[in-house]
Amino acid sequence: MQWTRTKANRIRVENAWVEIEKHGVNLIALTSFMNYIFAYNLAFGLTKNFDMKLINNDTEIEFITGNQPIINLEGKYNGTLEPPTKLVLYYPLSPKKALFYISKSEDSQFPNIDESKVIELNYHIKEASMEFLFATNEGILTGFNNIEVKAT
Numbered sequence: 001m002q003w004t005r006t007k008a009n010r011i012r013v014e015n016a017w018v019e020i021e022k023h024g025v026n027l028i029a030l031t032s033f034m035n036y037i038f039a040y041n042l043a044f045g046l047t048k049n050f051d052m053k054l055i056n057n058d059t060e061i062e063f064i065t066g067n068q069p070i071i072n073l074e075g076k077y078n079g080t081l082e083p084p085t086k087l088v089l090y091y092p093l094s095p096k097k098a099l100f101y102i103s104k105s106e107d108s109q110f111p112n113i114d115e116s117k118v119i120e121l122n123y124h125i126k127e128a129s130m131e132f133l134f135a136t137n138e139g140i141l142t143g144f145n146n147i148e149v150k151a152t
Helices: 007-016 027-049 104-109 115-128
Strands: 050-056 089-094 097-103 132-135 148-151
Touching (some): 007 027, 027 050, 089 115
Parallel strands (some): 132 148
Antiparallel strands (some): 050 097, 089 097
16 A cells, blocks of 8 residues: 555556546546555455565665655656556665565565665665655765655
């Protein structure tokens, strides 16, 4: 449900439904309600077909997060409406722990977490975040330009 409640997700849904609105349906007004239904259905589906994996980040590089704190690693966050073909949810819980939802059929392909993987995951968070990035200190966010950064 965390994935669907953010501003970034709401804007993506609104943009996808602009064409339908031309037919007199005010879908923008329904977006919050529709996101709740989508979240409920997504959560139910995840419990049936996906495994939850809690991983430890034992590297020197910390996980960051943003105002879109859970993302589909297979999704595109560049403004395109192209739907992803797979669902791999990533949710950094802390600088050293993260949660993945991964299809039971792909469980054996679960990634090892090394420094290059942490950098890649941080990049995905940056791409999906519209307004803010968060880290334990500002130095971790060096290199993430064009977005407001907050050290917490």
